[in-house]
Amino acid sequence: xxxxxxxxxxxxxxxxxPHEYDVATASIHISEQGAEVLAYDAHETLNGSILVVPQGxxxxxxxxxxxGYFDIVVDDAGEVSVIKSNLTTDTIEQRLEAIGLALxxxxxxxxxxxxxxxxxxxxxxxxxxxxxxxxxxxxxxxCTCGELADPTHVECx
Numbered sequence: 001x002x003x004x005x006x007x008x009x010x011x012x013x014x015x016x017x018p019h020e021y022d023v024a025t026a027s028i029h030i031s032e033q034g035a036e037v038l039a040y041d042a043h044e045t046l047n048g049s050i051l052v053v054p055q056g057x058x059x060x061x062x063x064x065x066x067x068g069y070f071d072i073v074v075d076d077a078g079e080v081s082v083i084k085s086n087l088t089t090d091t092i093e094q095r096l097e098a099i100g101l102a103l104x105x106x107x108x109x110x111x112x113x114x115x116x117x118x119x120x121x122x123x124x125x126x127x128x129x130x131x132x133x134x135x136x137x138x139x140x141x142x143c144t145c146g147e148l149a150d151p152t153h154v155e156c157x
Contacts, residue, residue, distance in 0.1 A: 057142075123138045
């Protein structure tokens, strides 16, 4: 009887909140191929990434977490051709805020990198909410991240 009670108490005990998202550190890496934001928890385990890959006049933004994703593909004509996600907009927003905070309090910022993250985050949220400013945020992402990757190749207004 005591064994059954202990097991029942253990099963009833609250587990970790699936919506809780811990980011201890985050970093931004820029290369000729694009920009990548990596987020790590307190155990130094990768628990989130944002990849921005300019392609011609378009861009692909892929946000990946352990339990979900959000992808945007913009073609060369500037049209949003794909938006896929299995996360709620509120979950995406909360996680981007956590990553942004980790970037702000982490190592000294390098010129332009936080701006790239902010533009990509704005594009993700704008498109997730189907906001009218989604295309403008995508243009800002292409400009800020693309100029960092290859300043001679991107033309921005």
